[in-house]
Amino acid sequence: IGKSVRGKDVYIIQSGCGKINDNLMVPLIMTNTCKTASASQLTAVIPCFPYVTISAKLVANMLSVAGADHIITMDLHASQTQGFFDNPVDYLYAEPGVLKWIRENISEQKNCTIVSSDAGGAKRVTSIADRLNVDFKANEVDRMVLVGDVKDLVAILVDDMVDTCGTICHAADKLLSAGVTKVYAILTHRIFSGPAISHINNACFKAVVVTNNIPQEDKMKHRSKIQVINISMSLAEAIRKIHNEESVSYLFSHVPL
Ligand SMILES: *[C@@H]1O[C@H](CO)[C@@H](O)[C@H](O)[C@H]1NC(C)=O
Ligand SMILES: *[C@@H]1O[C@H](CO)[C@@H](O)[C@H](O)[C@H]1NC(C)=O
Ligand SMILES: CC(=O)N[C@H]1CO[C@H](CO)[C@@H](O)[C@@H]1O
Numbered sequence: 001i002g003k004s005v006r007g008k009d010v011y012i013i014q015s016g017c018g019k020i021n022d023n024l025m026v027p028l029i030m031t032n033t034c035k036t037a038s039a040s041q042l043t044a045v046i047p048c049f050p051y052v053t054i055s056a057k058l059v060a061n062m063l064s065v066a067g068a069d070h071i072i073t074m075d076l077h078a079s080q081t082q083g084f085f086d087n088p089v090d091y092l093y094a095e096p097g098v099l100k101w102i103r104e105n106i107s108e109q110k111n112c113t114i115v116s117s118d119a120g121g122a123k124r125v126t127s128i129a130d131r132l133n134v135d136f137k138a139n140e141v142d143r144m145v146l147v148g149d150v151k152d153l154v155a156i157l158v159d160d161m162v163d164t165c166g167t168i169c170h171a172a173d174k175l176l177s178a179g180v181t182k183v184y185a186i187l188t189h190r191i192f193s194g195p196a197i198s199h200i201n202n203a204c205f206k207a208v209v210v211t212n213n214i215p216q217e218d219k220m221k222h223r224s225k226i227q228v229i230n231i232s233m234s235l236a237e238a239i240r241k242i243h244n245e246e247s248v249s250y251l252f253s254h255v256p257l
Helices: 022-036 053-066 079-084 095-105 119-132 166-177 196-202 232-243
Strands: 009-013 041-046 070-074 089-092 112-116 137-142 154-162 182-190 207-211 226-229
Touching: 009 022, 009 232, 022 041, 022 053, 041 232, 053 079, 070 232, 089 232, 095 119, 095 182, 095 207, 095 226, 112 119, 119 154, 154 166, 166 182, 166 196
Parallel strands: 009 041, 041 070, 070 089, 112 137, 112 154, 154 182, 182 207, 207 226
Antiparallel strands: none
16 A cells, blocks of 8 residues: 555545456455555445446445445446445435536437336436426337337437447437437446447447446547546545535535536
8 A cells, every 4th residue: 555544534446347356356455455554444436336236245245344344336237236235335326417418418408308228227217307307208118119209309318337339229220210310328337348339330329428437548539429427526525525424415416516
């Protein structure tokens, strides 16, 4: 660690991405090192939590055994995962940033429809539609069956996790043939793998909006269609609030300035 952490509040930041298991072991070892060196409180800040369901529970247990007192994470893939953690956890959401982006960047808000590409995302989609406080319709492109009339609307596809982007590109085609005027995609975790970028470039999205909760800067170069919502300030503000023992609930509905 290189300096004394005795009696300090320590925040260890590592997203679950890239070489996922290496990027899990490093924060585990660092947490344990700081614990052994008598840090007073250890918080693991994991913008994109690795693994899902029962394996996510294992990761949470491993962090706890290593000495983490607290976890900060963002947009868990399955909300039931929240119940798995024994330690205090603060969950942040990409949603405020997403709403801000839509308000600032999509002028035809009144004529939008929010679309979920899977049934699991329907709740997230409904929440975004509600919070925009405009006449949004929630559709589902579940197994590519489009529910509801989307003709002449602007479609916003919302999903939390994408890898090869095959499904959302297919959904975009489906929406365009159903008569929407434009399709945007908003994706929380930009786990672009394999042919993802070429899929996006070939699909007819007006824009694909992602957060930077995992580093993908190399893949972002010259991809003008892909726009990034910067979540750094939300994490930074969460850390500041937790350090000062303030409530973080403000961040559930606001983007810090
Ligand atoms: C919404 O769509 C209707 C009919 O297609 C059109 O007349 C109206 O101008 C649109 N409103 C906006 C804000 O784009
Ligand atoms: C995100 O925001 C932070 C804080 O304002 C800034 O330091 C950082 O450079 C931004 N990152 C990107 C990729 O724009
Ligand atoms: C809130 C937000 O992310 N707004 C973005 C709207 O789009 C422009 C570029 O087209 C970005 O610079 C803004 O950050």
